[in-house]
Amino acid sequence: MHQEIQSEVVIIGSGPAGYSAAFRCADLGLETVLIEHQERLGGVCLNVGCIPSKSLLHIAKIIKDASELSESGVFFNKPIIDIKKINNWKEKIIKKLTTGLSNMGEKRKVRIVQGKALFNTDHSVLVKNKKNDFTIFFKHAIIATGSKPIKIPSLPNEDNRIWNSTDALSLKSIPNRFLIIGGGIIGLEMATIYSALGSKVDIVDRFNAFLPSVDKDITDIYIKSIKKRFKLLLNTHVKSVEKSKDNDLIVKIAEENSDENVCCYDNILVAIGRSPNVDFLGLEKIGLKLNESGFIEINQQLKTNISHIYAIGDVTGFPMLAHKAVQQAHIAAEVISGKKHYFEPKVIPSVAYTDPEIAWVGLSEKEAENNDIDYEVSLFPWSASGRAHASNCTLGMTKLIFNKNTNKIIGGSIIGTNASELISEIGLAIEMGSDAEDISLTIHPHPTLSESISLASEVFQGTITDLLNLKKSLLN
Numbered sequence: 001m002h003q004e005i006q007s008e009v010v011i012i013g014s015g016p017a018g019y020s021a022a023f024r025c026a027d028l029g030l031e032t033v034l035i036e037h038q039e040r041l042g043g044v045c046l047n048v049g050c051i052p053s054k055s056l057l058h059i060a061k062i063i064k065d066a067s068e069l070s071e072s073g074v075f076f077n078k079p080i081i082d083i084k085k086i087n088n089w090k091e092k093i094i095k096k097l098t099t100g101l102s103n104m105g106e107k108r109k110v111r112i113v114q115g116k117a118l119f120n121t122d123h124s125v126l127v128k129n130k131k132n133d134f135t136i137f138f139k140h141a142i143i144a145t146g147s148k149p150i151k152i153p154s155l156p157n158e159d160n161r162i163w164n165s166t167d168a169l170s171l172k173s174i175p176n177r178f179l180i181i182g183g184g185i186i187g188l189e190m191a192t193i194y195s196a197l198g199s200k201v202d203i204v205d206r207f208n209a210f211l212p213s214v215d216k217d218i219t220d221i222y223i224k225s226i227k228k229r230f231k232l233l234l235n236t237h238v239k240s241v242e243k244s245k246d247n248d249l250i251v252k253i254a255e256e257n258s259d260e261n262v263c264c265y266d267n268i269l270v271a272i273g274r275s276p277n278v279d280f281l282g283l284e285k286i287g288l289k290l291n292e293s294g295f296i297e298i299n300q301q302l303k304t305n306i307s308h309i310y311a312i313g314d315v316t317g318f319p320m321l322a323h324k325a326v327q328q329a330h331i332a333a334e335v336i337s338g339k340k341h342y343f344e345p346k347v348i349p350s351v352a353y354t355d356p357e358i359a360w361v362g363l364s365e366k367e368a369e370n371n372d373i374d375y376e377v378s379l380f381p382w383s384a385s386g387r388a389h390a391s392n393c394t395l396g397m398t399k400l401i402f403n404k405n406t407n408k409i410i411g412g413s414i415i416g417t418n419a420s421e422l423i424s425e426i427g428l429a430i431e432m433g434s435d436a437e438d439i440s441l442t443i444h445p446h447p448t449l450s451e452s453i454s455l456a457s458e459v460f461q462g463t464i465t466d467l468l469n470l471k472k473s474l475l476n
């Protein structure tokens with residue numbers, strides 16, 4: 001059956017970008033239609049990204065913490081891993097959240113249409129599903145179609161032992177020998193999960209450094225902490241993947257300017273980045289412009305070159321993060337409703353939910369240097385934190401970067417337990433234009449890991465008493 005729908009706003013894609021835009025539009029009184037290709041709302045983040053990965057990382061952390069507790073005199077037996085039960089538990093979490101989204105959409109009177117959208121004109125889209133097809137006319141449209149994993153064409157991708165992140169999160173099996181190609185956030189998080197579940201994991205990355213936005217002193221701490229758990233091979237290429245007679249995956253791997261090594265694996269995860277979902281949307285037909293990297297080009301009001309069509313989330317480029325997508329969504333909805341708002345955050349935090357976690361926000365040292373900023377780094381090692389000793393995480397480090405001329409904080413990174421939760425204080429301080437004194441005079445509760453942020457500010461100010469005061473000794 002064919003149906004025609006008239007709407008003020010049509011939103012394509014129901015990930016963090018799409019559902020947030022739809023709900024904000026509805027709350028602002030706009031008649032809203034949300035189109036989603038999949039059966040469930042929530043996009044990559046809820047279904048096959050942020051939430052399932054963090055659920056499995058939660059399990060991985062408990063397994064590791066439990067085994068390390070033997071050093072404190074508490075002994076657990078080796079864990080029994082029931083994949084089916086883990087998957088059911090994970091599925092329940094996802095279902096609860098995605099059902100919550102559907103209910104919130106319904107309460108807000110957002111019309112949800114299931115099917116794949118294709119622009120017909122610059123004021124209408126066609127949507128088809130198994131039962132119906134629709135023509136939806138709109139005054140404004142928001143494209144929030146997200147991204148998909150990049151494949152390596154030379155691999156035998158039809159072999160179901162070669163996984164992408166969705167396969168890895170579906171926890172089909174726990175490989176004995178697991179190769180991860182790509183040492184980015186996905187590769188590192190999956191290595192954390194699978195090594196805790198018992199796989200022998202190797203990660204290869206073709207570049208010399210991993211997490212390029214993080215300073216080396218922080219990534220060096222990470223490398224030290226993972227040494228006993230898995231191998232991270234940098235500057236290394238996968239030359240070929242073949243099947244052996246006994247059905248192993250035989251992989252030829254070579255470090256730059258070195259001979260090839262031949263290794264056997266049960267499964268391979270390819271995690272070398274993601275590309276925007278811009279194909280089959282009919283964008284050429286309406287003349288919508290992509291940038292050189294293939295993402296949709298937008299301005300600070302999230303408008304594309306067709307001013308009543310907006311784009312938000314992963315489809316607009318880096319950083320590809322859910323919290324960026326949600327902020328963009330709110331701004332796009334507000335602009336459509338007539339507000340003069342702009343997407344202009346000073347900083348967007350990033351987190352690798354590895355063990356230990358790594359979180360960073362604002363400028364790195366490299367970036368401060370490249371911007372010719374006269375900066376000073378201030379470090380607080382967690383080996384000087386009572387709480388870190390009590391919580392067995394003394395390897396951690398809090399690093400702040402200050403502008404020496406203004407004393408204002410311009411960046412920071414944290415490695416250690418709960419870095420993902422701690423980093424927001426630094427983000428807020430940068431957004432508020434705080435200086436070192438603002439941070440160090442804000443009384444932090446003791447004993448907490450959050451104290452490390454005010455203590456690192458005290459290091460900068462030369463008022464620290466929890467460490468030797470190097471600035472004071474220089475004065476004497």
Ligand SMILES: Cc1cc2nc3c(=O)[nH]c(=O)nc-3n(C[C@H](O)[C@H](O)[C@H](O)COP(=O)(O)OP(=O)(O)OC[C@H]3O[C@@H](n4cnc5c(N)ncnc54)[C@H](O)[C@@H]3O)c2cc1C
Pocket residue numbers: 012013014015016017018035036037038042043044045046048049050051053115116117118144145146147165186277280281312313314315320321322323325353
């Ligand atoms: C394994 C993994 C872990 C991650 N962990 C984190 C994390 O911890 N924190 C974080 O911030 N980010 C994380 N991310 C990234 C995060 O998932 C994305 O940044 C986020 O989902 C982007 O939201 P989005 O709404 O732009 O797109 P998506 O979530 O990709 O949603 C796009 C939606 O559009 C739909 N769609 C596409 N084309 C059409 C069409 N033509 N018609 C109708 N519907 C269509 C898709 O089906 C999809 O549901 C992770 C990603 C992965 C893969």
Ligand SMILES: NC(=O)c1ccc[n+]([C@@H]2O[C@H](COP(=O)([O-])OP(=O)(O)OC[C@H]3O[C@@H](n4cnc5c(N)ncnc54)[C@H](O)[C@@H]3O)[C@@H](O)[C@H]2O)c1
Pocket residue numbers: 152181182183184185186187189204205206207210211236237238271272273274319320321350351352353
């Ligand atoms: N915690 C989080 O916020 C989180 C978690 C997962 C994913 N994500 C998002 O998902 C996106 C995709 O993640 P990702 O890890 O796939 O991409 P990524 O861009 O973070 O990392 C890809 C890595 O693969 C390497 N690489 C590229 N081609 C290679 C090749 N041929 N051989 C070996 N190595 C190669 C790169 O050097 C890089 O280190 C990221 O942009 C990230 O923002 C975020």
